[in-house]
Amino acid sequence: MYRGAAFGLITAITLTACGGGGDSDDNPLAGDNGGGDGKSIVVGSANFPENQLLAEIYSQALESKGLKVTRKFDIGAREVYYDQVVKGGIGVFPEYNGALLSVAVDENSTATSTEQVNAELKEKLPSSVEILDSAAAEDKDSVTVTAETAAKHNLKSLADLKPVAGDMTLGASSEFKTRNQGVAGLKKVYGVEFGKFQPLDGGAQTTLVKLLKDDEVQAANLYTTDPAIVADKLVVLEDPKNLFSSQNVTPLVYKDAVNDTAKSALNAVSAELTTEDLLEMMKKLVNDKEDADVVAKDWLTSAGLAS
Template sequence: MVEPLAEQPIEASRDPAADASVTVGSKKFTESVILGDALTLLLADAGFEVKHQSALGGTRILWGALLAGEIDVYPEYSGTLLREILADQRLYGLDALRAELAARGVVMSAPLGFENTYAVAVTAETAQRLGLETISDLRGHPDIRFGFSNEFLDRGDGWPGLKRRYRLPQTRVQGLDHDLAYRGIASSRIDATVVYTTDAEIERYRLKQLADDLGYFDDYQAVLLYRNDLMQREPGAVALLQRFEGAISEPVMAELNGMVKLDGASEQEAAAQLLADRFGLEVEVERKGLWQRLLERTLQHLGLVSVSLTAAILVAVPLGIVAARRPRLGQLLLGLTGVLQTVPSLALFVFLIPLLGIGWLPSVAALFIYSLLPIVRNTHAGLVDIPRPIRESADVIGLTPNARLRLVELPLAARSILAGIKTSAVLNVGTATLAALIGAGGYGQPILTGIRLDDTALIMQGAVPAALLALAFQGLFELGERWVVPRGLRLRPAAA
């Protein structure tokens, strides 16, 4: 390991008794999580109350969360700021960038000391076989299959601009998770991908980075972005954050990435190693056992599902009743809930961030919306399918419409309504795994981390409990059916 920097001891200029709170964010790739954990451990060691919203998602989610005050600081890259976040401003240089950010209430630190830019990479075997040295060489091989991260496919500094600059003829381009692209290139499912230059997998998979001979990719200096009001609220915290400036070299960052991606260390352990090597600071890393982590994730997931599903039942059943009693309005309600169901689940989570922020609240709101359609539709179908003679009999004995609904129609439609609720519950449990992308935790956390680290066992720590929870909810409503549905309606006629 490298020797500690010869600097003054790290101190925080704050009253330990003060109520301090700092929220750190990080993107959903290993390097960003390591840096986020390093910031978190350093602040916590100095006595600050600090929370790390780890692996929140892509660039736009983190940027939006920073502007909205959902997070106070997160690691970013100068090229991303210039070419993606503030691309419409046509800025040049760090000074212009810093001034534009300041106008938005955001402070950019000096570079942390390393650059992590994009590079187009192929396997060494592919490079030798096709004679590839530069990105321009790809023009002579239109059949090459590209696999890029979904974010890179649409970024201002991503594939569209790269294709135009180099006049690349390739059309076989697919989007996938950045970390899964390495699996794809190793298994020969794709021929080329875009890597981050500090990725540990470059060496692991013996990839060759093609020279950017037309200079498309900008410098991507690692920096910290933090809110200007953090300087006013917690100047001591900002002073600690500034100690990272110029403290991390590219080899050091690549080594830390390798600790996690290749050696199986946790991001917190890599972050603690960074603090020890660069600052001579020994911090304790909290290590939770498997069962403790499982209990924590179960409570988080159960909270998301139970609250959103309960709210959906309370809203959707009355909507289904209204839809059955008023046919024209009913078609509108069924159509509206159907349209909401067609919105991609991940997009719905992101759409709600500007309104509700990140974390638990937008996750519950999104899951509530996704739970409506099966319950509304089944309630409507169960009521309208009741034979007319039964309705007329209820009217003949003098039941009011509300009494007829309570005593006759709802009991007869109960099985259909419960079937809709069971369907919503199963869908809700599965969809809730995406809530980890916006900081709500649950079973999605180990699934996303396992995908990022190529760790099947970690993926199973989220996938298996999620499946068991879905079965538990289904069994719970099966038992509820025995209590809600009259016994006579549950009996099936004997076979002839």
């Protein structure tokens, strides 16, 4: 779902493709991802502020246990970073379990609940990686409209878009156009086809909100922990057919990069992190312009995970 970081358009930083094994000539991050041998654990993040915040929380939680951490944030979309984790270039990554399953592991999966999603991930993930405990915290994709648009077309759920979407423009990250939990799924599950699609970089939530408020787009793929939804009284359309599956914050780890101490530290974060916590921290990041490392430290301290 993240999403310090500029809150406008964020350019994805793509890493050189990793090779296999531990050959540092093929893998630019090799040798940095250890957990039990004194080497540094590489913690990565996607190219949006929330995910960078979560990566910072993971990093500080690991450091609080005396582990060395190398931060590799702002990498890009899942289509870019997933292989880096599978091949060991990244040791720890804050993921969203439903999106991980449907985008990277099994695009045909019909799992929706947290339990179903995690069961399939544990069965289908490559042998080099695993998920740890999921947090209660969840940040789902949504299709969101302004209160004015909702009232004009009597929109309450995604199904209500079907007769009017042809005259509307949908704004979203470029990846949303081809994902099953995106434009393809909207057509398949709800019969919804937008007249136009406005692609933006994955970190452009603030830009999406502005385009939505200015009526440059009439619907937007916003993350449900975006504080603008409450602040600007936007309407998240209901998803009765569960197009968007559970999206619990879940550590994805390269097995050889993390020891029991590291796993315990990450699972402790998951045990405490709630959606309300995530929304409050995003308000501090976006509205109050606080630095991610400060927000992360304050939360870890309040949760009793750091001093």
